[in-house]
Amino acid sequence: MGELIVFVIFATVALASAVAMVSARNPVYSAIGLLGAMFSIAILYVLLDAHFVAAVQVIVYAGAVMTLFLFVIMLIGVDNPDAYGPAVPAQKVMTWVVSVGLFAAIVLAGRAAWVTGSDAFGTPDLNGTIEKVSDELFGTWTVVFLSTVMLLTIAAVGTIALAYFGTEVADEEATL
Amino acid sequence: MIITTTWYLVLAAALFSIGVSGVLIRRNALVMFMSIELMLNSVNLTFVAVSKDLGLVEGQVAALFVMVVAAAEVTVGLAIIVAVFRRKASANIDELAELKG
Amino acid sequence: MPVLTILLALPLIGALTIAILPKSRTEIVYPIAVIASTLPLAVAGYILWTFTVGDPGFQFAEDIVFSDAIGFGWLVAVDGVSLFMIVLTAVLFPIAVAASRSVTDRVKTYMILILVLETGVLGVFVALDLLLFFAFFEVVLIPMYMLIAMWGSENRAYASMKFVLFTAAGSAFLFASIIVLGLAAGDQGGVLASFDFRDMLNLDFSRTTQILVFLGFAIAFAIKVPLFPFHTWLPDAHTEAPTAGSVLLAGILLKMGTYGLLRFNVTLFPEITVDFGFWMALLGVIGIVYGAAVAIMQPDIKRLIAYSSVSHMGFVVLGIFALTSQALQGSIFQMISHGLTTGALFLLVGMVYERTHTRLISDYGGLAKVMPVFAGIFLFSAFASAGLPGLSGFIGEFTILIGSYLSLPVLTVIAATGVILAAIYLLWAYERVFTGPTNAKLEGLRDLNFREIAILLPLVVLIVGLGVYPKPVLERIEPSVELILDRVEAVTDYEVPDNGRSSDIVEVEYGEIEIEEREGGEG
Amino acid sequence: MGNASFLSVAFEVILVVGALLVLLVAVVFGQDRKVWAPIAGGSFLLAAFSGFLQWRDVANGDGGLFFSAQGLEIFKSPMVVMDGFSAFAAIVLGLVGFTAMLGSWDLVSKVGKRSAEFVALSLLAFSGLHMMAASPNLVVIFVGLETASISFYILAGFVRGDTRSDEAALKYFLLGSLASALFLYGVALTFAATGSLTLYGANSIRDFFSTTVVTKPGILLVGMALMLVGLLFKISAAPFHQWAPDVYQGAPSGAVGLMAAGVKVAGFAALGRIFVGGLISQIDTWGPIVAVIAALSMLVGTTMALVQTDMKRLVAYSGVAHSGYLLLTLLAGIDGMPAMWFYLATYPFMIVGTFAVISTVSGPGSTSSPIAAMRGLAHRSPEIGWLLAILMFGMAGMPFFAGFVGKILAFVAAGEVGYIWLVVVATLTTVIGFAFYLKVVAAIFSSEEENSSAIEPTLSARFAVVIGATVTVVFGIVPWILMDVVRDAFPI
């Protein structure tokens, strides 16, 4: 019963903050909204016994990602007059139609059954503890885990390359 | 009453749709990008919920990888936005419509 | 000996030779090109010489399968139908090259393109693998497009693009049809696809499919011929093209269409041909009269000749779909003679254009006084084109008319009026250009020089020779034509009128293409 | 299977190592490109060679599924698959990458200090691309997809000082991540529907279809649809193509060849892997949809290319059309794979060559390249002019150029499974294609003497173009050489 309550509350929070994020005029509020959504999702993870994922969710998203976002928001200025204001009406209508349509389509498609996969291979009531996840992660998924090195390298290198504004750039532009 | 996986999945679908709407309706590159992050989160929710339902831990692992990817994406994405901002002094993507036709 | 492969290879080799010439040696490009384009004539002569008269089947066949994945190979052969197309090609190209002496701008490229074009055209006439055929049929576009686009006159961009798009539009349907055929043939042979002509001969298709595929072929070839409603690209292309371009376009490229109609539409779809032949012939006849009628009033001499081509090719189409021995032989003969006469006319126009730089009839007058030799040859060609007996043009038209009357009397009687109209537009044009008091601007033009006469002479000789003694040609055409007709008779309940036919000379069935044993070869 | 299992990931490893080496060397020995240029080129070629080795092993039957750790084969799902499909993908990607790198070298030499980053990113991107072809695991495919995409976002915005470059980067980034998210959601839903993330092996999607009768396919279908959307976006098939022209134009000319060619190959590889390799049993449901998309792509691509005045946009739109032709091959299922690979083994080289020419003519960092700039190219630089003409004929699908054979194979494949109407559409759009490709050719050979400044292409660019043209011509004249190879390039 308590599970139900928790779910209802945090589902509502998630939805509410998501809507807030989308509709807030000020990007800071949007960021806050996103933060809220992520937190509540983390809680839901806990409900789903995915503790490790929940933890990572909090650390990575709430910790790193959001900070970055806020940082950038601050960097480019909160109140950048032309950045706000009402969207194009046509765009608005289309947005509503599309998002509602998407949701409706998925739910309609799923109304019969959401999870049709077989749980033959599954362990009955799965508990996403660290060791369970990790021996999967470092067992089956080792290669993939290693491959993320690429992603991180790219992230690092790319950011450097993009953020690189040196005097050289100026003259290098001149020669382009 | 007991909450089935369906609830989670419907919630995820809803969040996803909201995310989509955010991408479509906002003019601020940052907020658009946030919406995309939201979409990724909802996907993660789906993964985890399904993994719970099927008892397959793969779902959770997948969620972790998505997070890694998201992190990298965020870094690069924000770098791009910053770079744009440094030249145009604006994050309003409606002003970036020079390339068309 | 892979004669046909050699035949196709020679011009390419020539082209490569020219390509690798150093910039400094441009002056020897012309002689090399002339030689390179004349060598195939020698080979063609050899083929003509060793061609077994009376054998209706395919000769000099070469068959190398490239890919059995999609049955696609180097299947080339010659029969009575294609034999003279090859010879005609081999004759006209050296002439066209020789006539291009005045081209000084980017002459290397020019000659390379013409030589590539020659290979392409020859390929079209010898290829019996439908994919190979299509490849050649299509690749001919490139050099011709460039010839028009780079060396054409004022309106070249429009004309060249129009030429390509019309032909390509047709080819699109052709391509689709060929693929349908190929797949069907493949199913028959248990492979993915097969494009071997021999496998196409007895496919069982639903009638609808047959009609659609037939139309696919027909449209492509009708545009190439060009048949009546599809002819509008021709005047522009002919008018804007450089002299050699016009000559080759009218002399040979148009024949690719009629050749295709005969080789593929008639041979592969006898039933549809019998049922729809009338309508094709009708278009042909409309073309005859319409083309001639339009030609009468053309202010531009090249346009006039272009429209006359529409009219003359109409005869060919009529002959093909009349499905009688005489008409078919006549059609093939008409293709040859039209190539010669129209080629000659375009050459002549080109020669005078080099002197006066105008194509407008109204700018001329009394030219015969200034350039008597030129006038004489022009009048000769004009009469040849108008189908004067004793010249090649007559044999074709006469045989077609006589033969077509047997199966399509009404159309043929109408078509015969084309003879009157031809006299009108040609002689009227001649009157306005050559007779009357000499136009002041034309005073002091020099008459044809030796080289120009030498270029025209072969055509003149051939026109007279074929007109007086066509038998050598006809007797080589006849067996293959009879073979086609026999197939039509075998497949359908259509009875070919046997007036004057020395019938039953055919034992060979299609599909029996004897391959001479040999190793290697192309690929 | 020790070394074999290394070999199965050799491509990725080599490129990653190459990338790190380049960075390292660049840091240690400074910006002297002469030092690490060989490493870049070498790792591409080496990767291609590893692909060749894989191919040989596959031919010897040593191919198959590979797992991250020994002894897990029984009940765990494979992470890497080594079959003709992935091996050939490795070869193609390696060589395309090499050629594209040659084509981009002018840009590399122009971006000064950041050149090492550029090269490293390209290498990493290509390893990501191959992951899309070589993994049976949907999540891994997604990771590879992102690896490539993220690097390309950066490359698109690599040139400072031109707002168009930024715009291109931002557009590509936003739309790209949107598409990735959609794809990922598709993966998730498929996971829900089938209870599996892998295509092969134990408890795989293929298992699922072979063992279970799907009575309530709703979620599965949505999943498939979303995955389709994601991948169709990457290969820029209409109506998911709109990013392509803007990004191609805005991105520095030197980098476009790399991005465009690579993404096409990997995108189709992934499509082939997922939909033909894994979801082949559902072909009756996704087939018609793909057919419609293909028709749309061909029509939209050609008609819009017809009205372009900028070379890069023109190529972008023609790329949309080519995606359409390529989609035909998917319709034939497993029989279409050889056709697809023939196309993918020739067309990307044309793209690379073309962009090499573009960056030569209008500068490697340029963000626009009007067709007018090509006028008189045949005089200004005869070899480049002629080669570009050849490439154009190749793309147009003129006979005796590779594009022609590619089209034939694609059309035959589609026709074989009864999509004749699609074949007709395809042939007709080919005609429209002639119109704009020949427009370029006409420009090349036009004798107008304005901008008659001679062009001296750099050695690297020259190489890139020559390779592109050579591929176009050789496989156009003797296609069966390649056809006999690609016959074995199908997924297990």
Added chain:
Amino acid sequence: MTELLWLLVALPLAGALVNVLFGKKIGEPIAGWIAFGLVVIPWAIALGPTIGFLTGSAVPETIYLFSWIPIVGADVAILWDPLSALLTMIVTGVGALIHLYSIGYMHGDERYARFFAYLNLFIASMLILVLASNYAVMFIGWELVGLSSYLLISFWFTKPSAAAAGKKAFVVNRIGDWGFLVALMIIFASFGTFDFGVIFVSAPSVLTVGTATAITLLLFLGATGKSAQIPLYIWLPDAMEGPTPVSALIHAATMVTAGVFMMARSAVLFELAPVSGAVVATVGGATALLAAVIAVTQMDIKKVLAYSTISQLGYMVMGIGVGAYTAGVFHLTTHAFFKALLFLGAGSVIHGMANQQDMRKMGGLRKFMPITFVTMTVGWLAISGIFPFSGFWSKDEVLAAVFQRGGLWLILWFVGIVAALLTAFYMTRLYVLTFYGEPRWDADVNPKESSWTMTAPLVVLALAATVFGAFNTPARLAFEHFLAPSFALIGESETLSLSLLITLAAFTMLVAIGGIIWSWRTYAGDELPAEDSSFWRRGLDGFGVDDFYGKYIVAPGRTMSQWFSDTADPKGIDGVSHGIAGGVRSAGEGLKTLQSGQVRSYAGGIAVAGVLLIVALVVFGGGF
């Protein structure tokens, strides 16, 4: 010696070739003499075999030369029978004389050699026509004479009128040829060959009356072209633009008779189609009358002769029509002589008068050109049909044949009589205006007799015109017997009693004499009658037939063709292709607006398309 006959064609052709290629070097007069020789020799070659027929020792034969178009059974072969022999003699004989005449007449022309080349070409073509052993080859000759007449009429091409006349002649003839061509199609469809032998023997069994009528009428259409009958005679008067020898040779003696010859050759077919016979005869009669009326009103000496030719041809055609083939051919023969004579005489006069052709500017020439005068007198009497000159016999036979049919045919006979009267009238008019009365010359002309090369032919022809009639008098039918083999396949028609024949002849001659006297009294006076009533004026331009054709056939045709080439083709047919091209292009332009450059609209596009795709797939896969 018939195996040499192929030389008949070969030699003149060779002559033509030589003169075309090397004429300039050879120069006059050698070129002329070569040409002349290459016509005389064939005459000599043909003479022997012809005499063979006269003596009855020879039989018709076919000399096979080579196979031409096997598939239509057309071999190049010579059919040597009396008819072709006769025509050969006329063509070569008269031709030779005219060559001789031209040597003098064309003196000083810069394209002297070219002229003889054309003449030779004509002789060759004409011989191909008459010697042909099948219709296909005959058609060659048929067209080639058209060609050479075109070349000769527009010989002085710098004169626009000459060029136009030549074109007109050829085109009008082509209209006739169309008929011939269609006739050939039907013939081949019925017989499967063109060979005279086969056709004529099997015709009665093969042809229905309908088919025969169709064939013969179409053949006749061809004949109206060549032999200048209604409605296609209009080219002949214009053809007088050519040099006079040409008029004499082609437009009097030989080419124009080709039609008659062809019909005579096809006699068998005409026998099978009585209706066609009637049509032919009527047209012939009408032409004879109309042309005679016009001839009366002409002022140009050559035009008078031209129309008189048309009129005389009318007689021949009428003869063929009533089945009197021999009579027709006989008149053809005699006419060849006296009309050639008249033309050459006129030519001599024109030559003497410094190219003056208007009779009002002549007069009193008998003193100045005695030989011309005497010979012309013969011609005049011959054509007027005065005993014993040749014209009398031949014309009389035709009329007799018509009369003999009785019934409505008598109307035709009467028409013939009237035409005869008019003939006598206008010929006398010409004769008097030219040779009698006071000189009415322009100041600068001083007429004198022409050189011997020109007068010699006159004399020869005059002799022929005088005596040749005697070949076929009702008393002595040498000519008929001579031709008999050629018409062997036709049933012999019974002849009138000798007495009736003589009465008819006498009557005809009286009419002619009446005409002469009437005309003489009108024109012999010192001043000319003022002939300016509307009749005369309208007659002068041939009663506006040309204008009629121009207004109702040529002009509409022109406008139509103009409309085709200016409107229908570029706008109509080509418009479609332009429309398609424009459509595609504008579709592209339209799509361009979607490519707005706005990221969000792109994202929207992706989302919308995505949703649609989902819905489509789910619906399609039955997921809902």
